[in-house]
Amino acid sequence: MSIPPPECLKSPMHVPSKLLMGPGPSNSPPQVHQAMLKPLLGHLHPEFTQIMDEVKEGLRYLFQTKSDVVCCVSGTGHAGMEATMCNLLEPNDVILIAQNGIWGERAADMASRHEADVRVIKKPAGEIFQLDELEAALKEHRPAVLFLVQGESSSGALQPIYGVGPLCQKYGVLLAVDAVASLGGVPFFMDQWGVDVVYTGTQKVISAPPSMAPIAFSDRAMAKVRARKKPIRSFYADITWLANYWGCDGSPRKYHHTGPVSSVYALREALSLVCAEGLESLWARHAACAQRLHDGLTALNLQLFISDPAKRTPTVTTIKVPEGVDWMKVTKYFMNKYRVEISGGLGPSAGLVWRVGLMGYNCTSDNVDLVLKIMKEALDQQSIITSKL
Amino acid sequence: MSIPPPECLKSPMHVPSKLLMGPGPSNSPPQVHQAMLKPLLGHLHPEFTQIMDEVKEGLRYLFQTKSDVVCCVSGTGHAGMEATMCNLLEPNDVILIAQNGIWGERAADMASRHEADVRVIKKPAGEIFQLDELEAALKEHRPAVLFLVQGESSSGALQPIYGVGPLCQKYGVLLAVDAVASLGGVPFFMDQWGVDVVYTGTQKVISAPPSMAPIAFSDRAMAKVRARKKPIRSFYADITWLANYWGCDGSPRKYHHTGPVSSVYALREALSLVCAEGLESLWARHAACAQRLHDGLTALNLQLFISDPAKRTPTVTTIKVPEGVDWMKVTKYFMNKYRVEISGGLGPSAGLVWRVGLMGYNCTSDNVDLVLKIMKEALDQQSIITSKL
Numbered sequence: 001m002s003i004p005p006p007e008c009l010k011s012p013m014h015v016p017s018k019l020l021m022g023p024g025p026s027n028s029p030p031q032v033h034q035a036m037l038k039p040l041l042g043h044l045h046p047e048f049t050q051i052m053d054e055v056k057e058g059l060r061y062l063f064q065t066k067s068d069v070v071c072c073v074s075g076t077g078h079a080g081m082e083a084t085m086c087n088l089l090e091p092n093d094v095i096l097i098a099q100n101g102i103w104g105e106r107a108a109d110m111a112s113r114h115e116a117d118v119r120v121i122k123k124p125a126g127e128i129f130q131l132d133e134l135e136a137a138l139k140e141h142r143p144a145v146l147f148l149v150q151g152e153s154s155s156g157a158l159q160p161i162y163g164v165g166p167l168c169q170k171y172g173v174l175l176a177v178d179a180v181a182s183l184g185g186v187p188f189f190m191d192q193w194g195v196d197v198v199y200t201g202t203q204k205v206i207s208a209p210p211s212m213a214p215i216a217f218s219d220r221a222m223a224k225v226r227a228r229k230k231p232i233r234s235f236y237a238d239i240t241w242l243a244n245y246w247g248c249d250g251s252p253r254k255y256h257h258t259g260p261v262s263s264v265y266a267l268r269e270a271l272s273l274v275c276a277e278g279l280e281s282l283w284a285r286h287a288a289c290a291q292r293l294h295d296g297l298t299a300l301n302l303q304l305f306i307s308d309p310a311k312r313t314p315t316v317t318t319i320k321v322p323e324g325v326d327w328m329k330v331t332k333y334f335m336n337k338y339r340v341e342i343s344g345g346l347g348p349s350a351g352l353v354w355r356v357g358l359m360g361y362n363c364t365s366d367n368v369d370l371v372l373k374i375m376k377e378a379l380d381q382q383s384i385i386t387s388k389l
Numbered sequence: 390m391s392i393p394p395p396e397c398l399k400s401p402m403h404v405p406s407k408l409l410m411g412p413g414p415s416n417s418p419p420q421v422h423q424a425m426l427k428p429l430l431g432h433l434h435p436e437f438t439q440i441m442d443e444v445k446e447g448l449r450y451l452f453q454t455k456s457d458v459v460c461c462v463s464g465t466g467h468a469g470m471e472a473t474m475c476n477l478l479e480p481n482d483v484i485l486i487a488q489n490g491i492w493g494e495r496a497a498d499m500a501s502r503h504e505a506d507v508r509v510i511k512k513p514a515g516e517i518f519q520l521d522e523l524e525a526a527l528k529e530h531r532p533a534v535l536f537l538v539q540g541e542s543s544s545g546a547l548q549p550i551y552g553v554g555p556l557c558q559k560y561g562v563l564l565a566v567d568a569v570a571s572l573g574g575v576p577f578f579m580d581q582w583g584v585d586v587v588y589t590g591t592q593k594v595i596s597a598p599p600s601m602a603p604i605a606f607s608d609r610a611m612a613k614v615r616a617r618k619k620p621i622r623s624f625y626a627d628i629t630w631l632a633n634y635w636g637c638d639g640s641p642r643k644y645h646h647t648g649p650v651s652s653v654y655a656l657r658e659a660l661s662l663v664c665a666e667g668l669e670s671l672w673a674r675h676a677a678c679a680q681r682l683h684d685g686l687t688a689l690n691l692q693l694f695i696s697d698p699a700k701r702t703p704t705v706t707t708i709k710v711p712e713g714v715d716w717m718k719v720t721k722y723f724m725n726k727y728r729v730e731i732s733g734g735l736g737p738s739a740g741l742v743w744r745v746g747l748m749g750y751n752c753t754s755d756n757v758d759l760v761l762k763i764m765k766e767a768l769d770q771q772s773i774i775t776s777k778l
Contacts, residue, residue, distance in 0.1 A: 001453070001667075001668060001669070002453065002578075002580070002581065003449055003450050003453050003454065003455065003580075004450070005447075005450050005664035005665075005667060005668075006443070006446035006447060006449070006450060006664065008442070008443045008446055009443055009446065009447050009657075009660060009661040009664045009665075010661070010664075010665070013424065013427070013440060013443070013654065013657055013658060013661075014436060014439070014440075015427040015428060015430065015436065015440075015654065016428075016430075016436055017428045018428065018429075018430060018431075018434070020429060020430075020431060022431060024647070025429050025431065025432065025647060025650060026429075027428065027429055028429060033425060033426045033651075034426070035402065036422060036425040036426070036598075036651065037422045037423070037425070037426070038402070038404040039404060039405075039406045039407065039416065040407075040409060040414050040415075040416055040417060040592075040598055040599075041404065041405075041407060041409075042407075042409060042411060042414065042730055043414065043599065045407075045730075047403060047404065047405055050403070051402060051403075051404075053397070054395070054397045054398055054402070057395035057397055057398065058394075058395060058398050060392055060395070061392050061393070061394050061395060064390070064391065064392050065392065066392065074464050074465055074468070075463050075464045075468065075625060075646075076463055076646050076647045076648070076649060077646070077647060078624065078625050078645075078646040078647070079463070079464065079625050079646075082623060082624060082625045086622075086623075106624070109624055110624045112620070113620045113621065113622050113623070113624060114622065189391075191391070191392075192391065201647065203429075203647060203650075209425075209429055209649065209650055209651035209652070210429075210432065210647040210648065210649050210650055211600065211649045211651070211652060231501070231502045232502065233475075233502050233503065233622050233623075234471060234475075234502070234622075234623060235467065235471060235495070235498055235499045235502060236464060236467050236468050236471045255735070256467075257464075257465050257466070257467040257468075258413070258414060258465045258466060258467070258590065258592060258599040259465070259599065260465060260598065260599050260600045260649075260652070261414060261592075261598055261599055262422075262425065262598035262600070262651075262652075262655075263598070263600060263649070263651075263652065265402065265404065266651070268398075268402055269402060271398060272398040272399070272402075275394035275395065275398045275399075276394075276398075276399070278390075278394060279390060279394075280390070341431055341434075346644070
């Protein structure tokens, strides 16, 4: 054997316990981990397709939709974004991307790989788009698709979606929404709001491990897919195949790909917890914890990156790094002393902010208080260190 | 709330224990399930990238390669096929696909979605391609890529790969191999055999849950990727990004996508078991169990679909359904009475064969004997039923 077995796999795997209070993944509750102890089933066994059906019902509740096509891409959140782009866009289709952070940038990257005609309207990180601004852009660019990010995790901004759907319908545009970092933490009504495609990730508010990208397509979105002139470039993310595998199209399930069986179990259990709590309670819990965090940060003389509370997603709080403070020393203090993760910025917010996530299982007042306590210590520590220099 | 929480998620999830002796997924050992109990880490935490590095070393052993670019696509086996196509092919690139079952068909589907010039050489299910036939086709079609399936799970055929690499190098062709249903069960030497891209799935011989597609690219393959004129259509499967995230390119890891953390833990533990056993032992175990199964089936007067033992992959045995026997009644007997899965055919072998998988954790003489015992009962049962009609 010219390549011997590696030494590193002879030692036990080392996985420390951490409290993940960054912008995701968040921790999963024990029930969700335990679901993955259950034995594997075949990807088309009736007991497994039953579980897929249950997941689908849970997702219909979470997305607030009666749409037929509600399923999961068997990949993490980015796979949901890619599925949106590769199914909706044909070469030269115009897509309008409202960009105020990294997700709009990634969406533009993906759309351009599909040879779409990518038009971008930009705002600085932390800002959001108003209805009149969106309408002006729709009029100007006449896109086939408008792409918005509900919770921009790089800045902490919450983009209002209410009101955009009717505008899109007026201009014959499909509305696609990235709800990875927001869904379950804030209200979302796919049908009432007129959203045509929405996707999320399992590892945020849902609190399952990162593994799948739940996604829903409206009838209007499916009509565009079915009217395509060119084939969908991806077989794996082809929504017509996925919809069949997930039992959404009324036809017998065909073998598309092997579903990630254990991950589907975990998602099923996580959704059962979401449904047992109820969306109203989940939203209220996120709002209350975010308020407690924001109040506590203000009491520490810290400033939030987004000054208008209405523009903040409760799921990701961005905090300005005060002048003279080394942001990385603070995140290291959190991790090294307490094994608690908070993050620095990302993309346009890199170096400017800390990001604290409050998502699903981790969104509790105890965790908020712990973050505040450590933040105070870390800043005190740093001022001591600074004064020593 | 116009969509109420679904009733179905109020009941506990129902997952029966089954012995999966079909062509995959196969069962995972307890250690592998237990790995998924470990707490989540961030997708770029040093403890997690350490585990990714360990997975990479395990995969280098399994693929028998020193290549830098060894990683996983965060999707199941089909995602590996798609990553191969979308990275290697540009519009109008000629790809030659040796098609003797469903995987060659799917590969042709995927390649054509990428607007490649797809040339197919066909053989009936169960047949394999000889070196002189491949050379003649390379001469005729002058492809950029030759695609072979080592273990064609729809027919049970084992395509020899040895000798194809030098041919491909002679004609300036990249050699891509699907080893989903074979890797670990039969010898495979990426470097020695001159394979340029190889991928597999986690749920076959590796015996982890379906979740990821381990994949390796040679330097020659990466050179083609880097010389592309058009961007790789998929961001999610872009091997240059994946290679960076998996620490294969010597640059600091950037945030590409959120890796499926728990699935990586499971794969790490499964690979540690593979490495502890050693490839020679693993190959010998598969060969011995397959021999035991084939002998036992012959003793039951059943015929194997592939008559030449050298052309059979030990991982998937295809058995001719005798005339007058209802194949589905037999598979139902296995499942209903014993909760053991064996499968019918797939694609070109549908209705003609049963398929029995011997993969990794499930590849034991006890399981072989159990399958033989049930098969005898099922056939006896059916002849009784048949004689009653």
